[in-house]
Amino acid sequence: MSKQLTAQAPVEPIVLGKMGSSYGIRGWLRVFSSTEDAESIFDYQPWFIQKAGQWQQVQLESWKHHNQDLIIKLKGVDDRDSANLLTNCEIVVDSSQLPALEDGSYYWKDLMGCPGSDH
Numbered sequence: 001m002s003k004q005l006t007a008q009a010p011v012e013p014i015v016l017g018k019m020g021s022s023y024g025i026r027g028w029l030r031v032f033s034s035t036e037d038a039e040s041i042f043d044y045q046p047w048f049i050q051k052a053g054q055w056q057q058v059q060l061e062s063w064k065h066h067n068q069d070l071i072i073k074l075k076g077v078d079d080r081d082s083a084n085l086l087t088n089c090e091i092v093v094d095s096s097q098l099p100a101l102e103d104g105s106y107y108w109k110d111l112m113g114c115p116g117s118d119h
Contacts, residue, residue, distance in 0.1 A: 009055035010048055010094035014107075017041050017091040019049075022083035023071045029083050031063070031072045031091070038070060044097050049089040058086075 020030030033041040042063055048055050059075040077083050098107060 008046075008057075010092055012095040013048070013092045014095040014098070015090045015092055016044060019072075019086045019089045019091065020069075021087055022080050023066065023069075025080045026073075027077040027079050027083045028071045028073050029077070029086060031070045033070065041070075041091065044093045046093070048092045049086065050092070051089070055092075 016035055017031055017033040020032055022028065023030055031041070033039070035041045042060065045060065046057050047060060048057055050056070060072060061075045062073040064071060074086070077086065095107075101107065
């Protein structure tokens, strides 16, 4: 599997989704997107995963719908065993890739740690 370490690891990492179980024998994986529109996860590249405490960049080769699922093919992941190694890996991008929001709108990452109120 050809994943490469990169000097351009995310400075402000944000999780956009998670890789699920393998699909088929040719290295496809289910993907669970946390973006508002599930397909929007594919608009943000490059993707990073963390393995053994190191950031690794993964390249999206292809994606498609299968029934209710989104499935992905990553470059260099060509069999079920390689795909299984990525199950449950979080899909991370640098938050600088996210579009600017209108005033009064916030990303979840911006609200973390803020005091809450029910008034």
